Amino acid sequence: MATVNLYERISPETIRQLQEQVARFNENRNARNGYYAISIATPYRKYYGLWRVFPEGHPPVFLRTLSNQFTEAVQKAIDLLEYSKVALTWLDNSFFMPYYGNTYDILSFGKYHGKHLAEVYYVDPNYVLWLANKFDPEKKQLKQLVELAKDFALIHSELTPPRKRVYSSSSRFVAKVGEKLEHLSVKIVTARLQVNTYKPDFYIDQFVTAIDQANCRYSFVVKATHRSQTPKALSCYSLKMTPGKTVTILSCKVLEHYESHGIQYTRLGYLKFDPKEF
Numbered sequence: 001m002a003t004v005n006l007y008e009r010i011s012p013e014t015i016r017q018l019q020e021q022v023a024r025f026n027e028n029r030n031a032r033n034g035y036y037a038i039s040i041a042t043p044y045r046k047y048y049g050l051w052r053v054f055p056e057g058h059p060p061v062f063l064r065t066l067s068n069q070f071t072e073a074v075q076k077a078i079d080l081l082e083y084s085k086v087a088l089t090w091l092d093n094s095f096f097m098p099y100y101g102n103t104y105d106i107l108s109f110g111k112y113h114g115k116h117l118a119e120v121y122y123v124d125p126n127y128v129l130w131l132a133n134k135f136d137p138e139k140k141q142l143k144q145l146v147e148l149a150k151d152f153a154l155i156h157s158e159l160t161p162p163r164k165r166v167y168s169s170s171s172r173f174v175a176k177v178g179e180k181l182e183h184l185s186v187k188i189v190t191a192r193l194q195v196n197t198y199k200p201d202f203y204i205d206q207f208v209t210a211i212d213q214a215n216c217r218y219s220f221v222v223k224a225t226h227r228s229q230t231p232k233a234l235s236c237y238s239l240k241m242t243p244g245k246t247v248t249i250l251s252c253k254v255l256e257h258y259e260s261h262g263i264q265y266t267r268l269g270y271l272k273f274d275p276k277e278f
Helices: 012-023 071-078 116-124 125-133 140-157
Strands: 035-039 049-054 062-068 086-089 181-194 204-211 215-224 246-259 263-273
Touching: 012 071, 049 071, 049 125, 062 071, 062 116, 062 215, 071 086, 086 140, 116 125, 116 140, 125 246
Parallel strands: 035 086, 215 263
Antiparallel strands: 035 049, 049 062, 181 204, 181 246, 204 215, 246 263
């Protein structure tokens, strides 16, 4: 851990404990592509800050202030970096002095006009991700802003916990494409309503996912056969697909096999249901 001069009075024993705490945190983390660093407070800058330091030639990025107490700042940094695989250290504030006062990180447009990008990321990270991935700049200064937004997008990926799968992946494809299935009993998982824009008035189709007793998953569309009074409700003549309800498909055809989020689905078409169930 780097040796720095602290403006705050902290005992050598406390410093040793903080060094050990950060060393434990850095186990199984690395600094191959840079690291996170706590900037040390000074009499003129009394707050400790958190920065992302990149390899040489790429300016560091300021994320946020942490605290005016070193012990609390270290703990906050560790909490923020819980899911990161990047190492943490601390550096004297003189390392960051050349990067104070830059203005290219200030937004000159939009709802966050006049705000620093770090401030925007703190309250609305999705807006910064939009700048990084969707915004097409024309001015040179805005191109610098987009490059900085891309740095924040990388930081966001490092700080965000990994996604957990909601469903089991034990589903498998059923039959072969083109084959006919008969007397298939499935339980409705979701049923999303959508207006058929190719028809006049309000014809509401149902986009359905379902599951059978073997945990195999299916998707199919139940087309509207009658007009609805509003775009938000089915016709009273429609076969309503209610989540949680078990229905029998008398016959259908396998149209496609596909995978989504690691789950295998069988898409069905040409469906005939048992009208007694509705």
